[in-house]
Structures are given as C-alpha cells and as structure tokens.
Amino acid sequence: CLGLHSNCSKLVWYPGLPDAPRLTTPKEPVVEGTPVELGCSAPSYCDTHPPTVTWTPALGLSTQLQKKNTVTSTLTFNVSHLHHGNNVSCTAAYYIPSGNKTVTSTRYQLSISSNEYYSYSPALGSGGGTPFVTSGEGSITGVKVWEQPGNHITGFQLRYGTRWDRAVGRVVHAPLRLDLFEGETITQVSGKYHTSNYIYQLIFGTSRGRSLIAGQPVENSFNLYPEHAEAELRLLSGRFDSAGITSLGAHWGLAPDGANPQWAQYFLTK
Structure with a gap:
C-alpha cells in the first residue's frame, strides 16, 4: 500500500x-x-x-x-x-x-x-475560451439571456423541466427571459456573431411562433434549426470567456416521453 x-x-x-x-x-x-x-x-x-x-x-x-x-x-x-x-x-x-x-x-x-431525430448545427464564432455543454432532463421549458447593453451576449441559462441548468458565461444586470407554455418547444436559434470575438445577438424561436430576442443586430448572421420537423432544441454547446459567449452550436432531437411529470404543477405554483 x-x-x-x-x-x-x-x-x-x-x-x-x-x-x-x-x-x-x-x-x-x-x-x-x-x-x-x-x-x-x-x-x-x-x-x-x-x-x-x-x-x-x-x-x-x-x-x-x-x-x-x-x-x-x-x-x-x-x-x-x-x-x-x-x-x-x-x-x-x-x-x-x-x-x-x-x-x-x-x-x-x-x-x-440511435436517435433518428438527432441533428447537430455546428458552432459558429471565434471559439476562444472555455468549452461548455448544457444538460438536463426533459424538454427545455425556459431561457434566460444576459447582454452587455449596446454590445454582445455575455451569458445564458436553460431550464430543463422544473430545474435550471447552470448559467453559461458572464451574468450581468437583469436577464431577458422566456417561459415556454406546456408542449411548446424551441425550434430555431438565430442571431449575429463576430468571427474574432463574441455572439452579438441571440434569438430563440418556438413552435408557437414566439421568440426571445437579445443583443444587437450587427455583424454576421446565423440561423440554426433541426433537420427533422419533429425535433426540438435539446442542448447548446460552444465556448465562453470572462466577457461573454464566443461560439455557439445547437443539438436537436426528441426529449424522452414523460420526462417532465411535474411540469404543469410547477407552473401552477410558481
């Protein structure tokens, strides 16, 4: 020994x-x-x-x-x-x-x-800093985004079922927030990015035609969406540094059936 x-x-x-x-x-x-x-x-x-x-x-x-x-x-x-x-x-x-x-x-x-509905939208952006990947059980039911006023996206956070995953990036000021309805899913992620530094705008589009828009409409455009009509956003991956999000990619698929049994009760009591 x-x-x-x-x-x-x-x-x-x-x-x-x-x-x-x-x-x-x-x-x-x-x-x-x-x-x-x-x-x-x-x-x-x-x-x-x-x-x-x-x-x-x-x-x-x-x-x-x-x-x-x-x-x-x-x-x-x-x-x-x-x-x-x-x-x-x-x-x-x-x-x-x-x-x-x-x-x-x-x-x-x-x-x-195999998940026949899985697809991946490759990451866009400079790719500098620390890698991240979100995780959680069930469908995404909420989104928070932090922005530097008049500038780039500093951070974001996803809620899976009734639990928030850890925030990614830098948390500043009050976030912009979108709570999804029961059965509503995120079906599109778009925005603007700079090839040498940060994500400047983030737009989350839902299956009900609603959206959360944060950041500034400047620099290069990107549009991430699933390859299968039935799929939804499952997780985000990319990189961040001390000032903000430097790259972003999206993973699409289906959430397991029955993954959020307390979902409705959560929104009734929160």
Missing part, C-alpha cells in the same frame, strides 16, 4: 496498492444526442498529495473534487454515434519520491442507442 508518515511530508510505497479507481457508469441507456456523465473515484492517502485523475479518451469536460479520503472525477460529454463501441477508462496518478505510480480502472464500453 501507499504508507504515510503522520504529517504526510514523506511517502513510502508498499507494493500491491493503491487500489484501482472505481468507474461509475450511467444507469439508463445512453441515447445519441444527449449529455452523459461518467464518474471515477480513487482513494486519496494524503491531503497534500492527492492523486490526479485523467480520462482515456478525453471525450469532454472533466472536473475533480477531493473529499476526505477520496478523489472523484466527473467526465461530461454529449454522445454521438461515433462514440459507439469506444472503451473509456480513468487513471489515477499518485506522487511518490521515486516517481509517480499510476493505476487504471476497468474499461467501460459505450453502447449508444
């Missing part, structure tokens, strides 16, 4: 351990065009020298959290048919004076169910 002196200042390696990290896989079938999370837990033997967890392959965003004697890494990505059959594993690297010791988890083979 990995033995430690009381102050963690010196680490002594005993062969045979640490244990391999444990992989946590999705409980439900993975469907094309939807976000998925994989978890990896590795034992931590010293607070000052926790293991570093990496993923193979690096399919998306990963975050690492240390809690007591365990380090947990979460990998989040949007699945497509190209991921079907891929083997995913995580590796924990431990520091020891004589050189790092690495331990790899068992492999998880991705099995992707």
Whole structure:
C-alpha cells in the first residue's frame, strides 16, 4: 500500500496498492444526442498529495473534487454515434519520491442507442475560451439571456423541466427571459456573431411562433434549426470567456416521453 508518515511530508510505497479507481457508469441507456456523465473515484492517502485523475479518451469536460479520503472525477460529454463501441477508462496518478505510480480502472464500453431525430448545427464564432455543454432532463421549458447593453451576449441559462441548468458565461444586470407554455418547444436559434470575438445577438424561436430576442443586430448572421420537423432544441454547446459567449452550436432531437411529470404543477405554483 501507499504508507504515510503522520504529517504526510514523506511517502513510502508498499507494493500491491493503491487500489484501482472505481468507474461509475450511467444507469439508463445512453441515447445519441444527449449529455452523459461518467464518474471515477480513487482513494486519496494524503491531503497534500492527492492523486490526479485523467480520462482515456478525453471525450469532454472533466472536473475533480477531493473529499476526505477520496478523489472523484466527473467526465461530461454529449454522445454521438461515433462514440459507439469506444472503451473509456480513468487513471489515477499518485506522487511518490521515486516517481509517480499510476493505476487504471476497468474499461467501460459505450453502447449508444440511435436517435433518428438527432441533428447537430455546428458552432459558429471565434471559439476562444472555455468549452461548455448544457444538460438536463426533459424538454427545455425556459431561457434566460444576459447582454452587455449596446454590445454582445455575455451569458445564458436553460431550464430543463422544473430545474435550471447552470448559467453559461458572464451574468450581468437583469436577464431577458422566456417561459415556454406546456408542449411548446424551441425550434430555431438565430442571431449575429463576430468571427474574432463574441455572439452579438441571440434569438430563440418556438413552435408557437414566439421568440426571445437579445443583443444587437450587427455583424454576421446565423440561423440554426433541426433537420427533422419533429425535433426540438435539446442542448447548446460552444465556448465562453470572462466577457461573454464566443461560439455557439445547437443539438436537436426528441426529449424522452414523460420526462417532465411535474411540469404543469410547477407552473401552477410558481
């Protein structure tokens, strides 16, 4: 095992351990065009020298959290048919004076169910900064958009069912907001963008002919829409920096049936 002196200042390696990290896989079938999370837990033997967890392959965003004697890494990505059959594993690297010791988890083979209504509108914009992907269960039921007055789009937020996903980008001032009616979906995302910096305008169009318009009608136009008439907006991906949204792409498909059982009750009581 990995033995430690009381102050963690010196680490002594005993062969045979640490244990391999444990992989946590999705409980439900993975469907094309939807976000998925994989978890990896590795034992931590010293607070000052926790293991570093990496993923193979690096399919998306990963975050690492240390809690007591365990380090947990979460990998989040949007699945497509190209991921079907891929083997995913995580590796924990431990520091020891004589050189790092690495331990790899068992492999998880991705099995992707086809979504015949899925399509992707490629991202437009400069693409600088931090990547993002929205996620949530059920249909999108609300949108918030933040803008720099007289300038570009700084951030946005989507609500899935009754829960708001985390805001993307910079939150400034009061947002522009659109709450969708029951059965109403987002069927178009359009606006304006600059090739070297930010998204300048965002327009969300719905299946009932309503729209949310934010930002300024300047620079280059874009228009994102699904390839299938039955599809709706499922998630947005792209990049952002400290000042705003730099690129934006749209993923379209169908939300699972019965995904929002409390939807109507939520709007009656809010």
